[in-house]
Amino acid sequence: MTLDAKIPQGPLAEKWSKHKFDLKLVNPANKRKYDIIVVGTGLAGASAAATLGELGYNVKAYCFQDSPRRAHSIAAQGGINAAKNYQNDGDSVFRLFYDTIKGGDYRAREANVYRLAEVSVNIIDQCVAQGVPFAREYGGLLDNRSFGGSQVSRTFYARGQTGQQLLLGAYSALNRQIHAGKVKMYTRHEMLDVVTIDGHAKGIVTRNMLTGAIDTHAAHAVLLCTGGYSNVFYLSTNAIGSNVTAAWRAHKRGALFANPCYTQIHPTCIPVTGDHQSKLTLMSESLRNDGRVWAPKTAAIAEQLRKGTLKADQVKEDDRDYFLERKYPAFGNLVPRDVASRNAKEMVEEGKGVGGSGFAVFLDFADAIKRLGEETVAAKYGNLFDMYYQITNENPYKQPMRIYPAVHYTMGGLWVDYNLSTTIPGLYALGECNFSDHGANRLGASALMQGLSDGYFVIPYTLGDYLAKIGPKKVDTSHPAFEQTKQDVIAHVNKLLALKGNKTVNEYHRELGHIIWEYCGMARTDAGLRKAKGLIQALKADFWKNAIVTGENEEVNASLERAGRVADFIELGELMIDDALMRKESCGGHFRVESQTADGEALRDDENFAFVAAWEFKGENQPEELHKEPLTFEAVHLSQRNYA
């Protein structure tokens, strides 16, 4: 198989306009003859479903929650980037493009990223028109904040709830189409497989999570907008239900999975308190605008802090190490996430960690409060401070926050070409579910941008081209491939339900998480990864023998849902390990201990690894096959990232 990314010819800045012109169109009267399936109603899915409905297609949309409004995008806090240059501080489409490519450590496709930067400006306009209440200045114009990895202020926000407001905007557009009868919404439905006919995606199989009914749905194209797979780590900032199942089942049907080992560890999360913990909570990156990250200068002081004999605010200025400001004077606390995370980890490893467990550093607002006053700080971050207080019972206005990195985002995902098509024609992947725009590390506030760009402004064009080519001939579920796939799903469900062992699915999940975090987390080594591979294989075998799945199919059954997701995570986990093993360089979020500069920074190997690793499924328990999509850079010059 050769991977064709279908990148349009021509100068970078003209590729998208030219491509839009070259794409075939579906004439307005014909649009209603096409059915489109959209799985997932987060930012990517809701915006795609709404826009396709507006254009006149018949859309069927699916989500596993009880309402599209609850997709995990709702939890995004900090903001969304756009190259508006409203602040007149030197921003431009090119600069946003450049920052994103550089932030991604030169492992993303130039053309995609440029397009993303280009349409970013339209996203803000669209959201404002929908009634998204972005933060504003007294003059009535939109306000901006800055985010990690950039030196301009281009992040639009709605207090600490930007994702919520953007999603509710997309949800409202979706609702309008549901009301108009152009979108049919299936909530509490979990997609469990893709149906392909002659190599083209023609539908999906779902399980109705209320009744257990396993149904087939046909369409001319299927869009997967099912989010990221951070929950492979068990503990992450993602919602409990976030899963890889849809993407993974598509992978097993032939869609290549790209860069699975590129995962992002977010530097500012609330540290773990104990084994009972079910998820981690992010403290938005925006906090690093005003908060200063530090650890005690010596392990001895850290020890006192851990024991509680010394309070953080009693530590003398001289005894504090503002390690990010010290090491990276240009970007200071606003270095990209991977850099900030790794530095925190280093502090902990040097014995300078704080908090009960020792797995934390401080994020201090004392200076900001002194400079701006408590009221201003509260206006900017109030809800985050409240959230911190709720969880830790400590008042961050008085004591610095304790933070520690946690898994937050997955840059890897289904491989897609410039048109967002996976390697299965007719099957598209949008949003966090695909791998496309963030390379080996995502900059803050750019996932929301990507999800909405894919859904509002890219897929409506690129999908039309495919549809025009295949023609509006009706597809329905009478083709035997539907029944066949449905039987496969039923068999899988029954296999899970037959598990009546002695270990809960949750216990397996937690174990998987430990393995991945330990060996495929912030730092990875050859030996560790090899060990992890064995551990995961053993875990998988054990799971299929000893897991407990309660209840039956024909009812609401959270145990069954969970089991299916964890089974897929285990398989994905193994692929992540393979990918991380193969990639012997360090880049972005993927830090191979063997590949670092003299002062401990990630060391890329552009000669050997400037490619996208796309993996092909070759059958159960078979090694996957690696396909490489070479990355070529015309507009930017590859350099070692340097934030000092």
Next chain:
Amino acid sequence: MSNGNMNLTLKVWRQKNAQTAGKFVSYKAENISPDMSFLEMLDVVNESLTHKGDEPINFDHDCREGICGMCSLYINGHPHGPKRGVTTCQLHMRTFHDGETITIEPWRAEAFPIVKDLAVDRSAFDRIQQAGGYVSVNTGGVPDGNAIPIPKVIADEAFNSATCIGCGACVAACKNASAMLFVSAKITQLGLLPQGQPERYRRVQSMVAQMDEEGFGNCTNTGACEAECPKEIKLTNIARMNNDYFSAKLFRQEEIHEQNH
């Protein structure tokens, strides 16, 4: 696995589905840590039920950080538990004391039928939003984001209304099972912003009509919703909705049809 020292008795509503009758069942929750969230405490109970081969308690949840609106639970007489301004997933066990008996019920309302155990069907909320909770603009062709300045106070107020997470605690708390806080929050958000003006009077009629159809009760300005709303949505929203509704119905000249086909 748990590592705390609180022991509690739970009285939990168990009901297989909407068609069968339900009942309270008592469970022991042992070795609970005060740092656990309420849902993590239920996880502990569910793990032990699963080990015994029993069916775990079913409840809705997802984000576990107070923003998706999926979690519910009526705990000891309070939706989302006794603490103000938080959802159940943000409620920590330190709010309770060792030896306490905690009664956990599902949201109760005609418009929120029970799905299973503690989970209810809140799709009525979606249908109300579908009836008109939007600005009718298609993707593309909209003016620049800064084309219409919006006074900061207006934007902030609209934001406050927009923070509703659609959890339904207002309905659960209200003695009349009224959904007016939820409905009015959206109407207010869009009614305040210039972008929402063109459809302001249409929207309020459509959404109120759908709300009535769903079988929610009627507001008597009791204020329990405001007291229990995890996002502290203000009662003032309801007054705004009333105002818009009466303007639309009684005073506006133009013929305004509800958005039905």
Next chain:
Amino acid sequence: MSEFKQTFNSSLGKKLIMALTGLFLCTFLIVHVGGNLLLFNNDNGFSFNVYANFLTHFPPIEVIAYLLYLSILVHALYGLILTVKNRKARPVGYAVATKSDASWSSKNMGLLGSILFLFIVIHMGDFWYRYHNDKNMGFKEYRTDLATGVTTVADYTPANAEFSHSVATENNVEIVRVKDLHTRVATSFSNIIYVLFYVIAMGAVAFHLLHGFQSAFRTLGWVHRKYTPIVYFIGTWLFAVIIPLAFAAMPVYYYYLSTQGAH
């Protein structure tokens, strides 16, 4: 027309009716309490009887009175409809009663309203119905010497059954002959049960309006950062304190007089 029908059948429309009728009743209360304060005039019921007579014989007031009766009926009826509908919205209740923060009166408007309705029926039966229909109700004749301003009172028996009232001036003496509601009031309020019932009912008025007055403004959508506190102030002090106290003071005062054996 159907648009109006639809409006008033909607949840908000029904509330609008509650609020408008409720507020109308509130304005009436002000007038009513003002008039009834004449009961405290120690003039053998002269001013009170004249006032009662005026209310029943001045045509515009009569129209308003019928509006008032209608309001009471409509208000009670819609209160009933809404209460029933609200019950239906939660067919299965909670095992643990709600502990949500909400004022007692706001949660018991139906109960308070029912007490009020009962009170109004009895109250109107006792005074209004008798005043209009009781053939046995006596008349009083007040003679005021216009030179000295001294008034004397005597029972008066009308010459024919159709007589309602008369005012005449003879020899610089003004002679007013009216129905004697005042005596009826005094008699009723010498009964302790009756007095207690009145006092309780006024308690119900207080609580009903403590919530009701401001609630009506909310229902109408009249909430304003600057003015709503004033509405609360009026609702609390005028409608939930002063007016009910003033009303309650009347039976108590008359009962007190009756125990003194003289008036």
